[in-house]
Amino acid sequence: MNVAEAIVEVKNRLGLHLRAASALAQTAAKFASKILIGTGEDLVNAKSMTNLMMLGAAQGSKLKLRCEGPDAREALKAVQTLFDDRFGEE
Numbered sequence: 001m002n003v004a005e006a007i008v009e010v011k012n013r014l015g016l017h018l019r020a021a022s023a024l025a026q027t028a029a030k031f032a033s034k035i036l037i038g039t040g041e042d043l044v045n046a047k048s049m050t051n052l053m054m055l056g057a058a059q060g061s062k063l064k065l066r067c068e069g070p071d072a073r074e075a076l077k078a079v080q081t082l083f084d085d086r087f088g089e090e
Contacts, residue, residue: 001069003072005076007062008079008080008083010058010083012059012090015059016052016053023082024082028046031067031069032069035047036068038063040064
């Protein structure tokens with residue numbers, strides 16, 4: 001199975017708030033792979049808005065991103081791009 005991992009940093013001022021979490025969940029939903037994100041060993045499903053909001057990731061948070069599945073690399077790249085672009089904010 002394809003597995004791709006990276007550390008992403010929350011760069012936008014408001015952190016992983018509702019709109020950013022929504023964008024992340026929608027992006028994750030486009031892929032067949034399982035996409036997990038979180039701190040340390042506590043990873044949640046990135047396709048779930050509720051799980052993303054519960055992370056409470058503020059600006060400057062470093063999150064572990066793990067994608068498992070047929071399109072893991074593409075999924076990882078898409079999610080990394082969201083974080084790098086500050087979710088289109090600022």
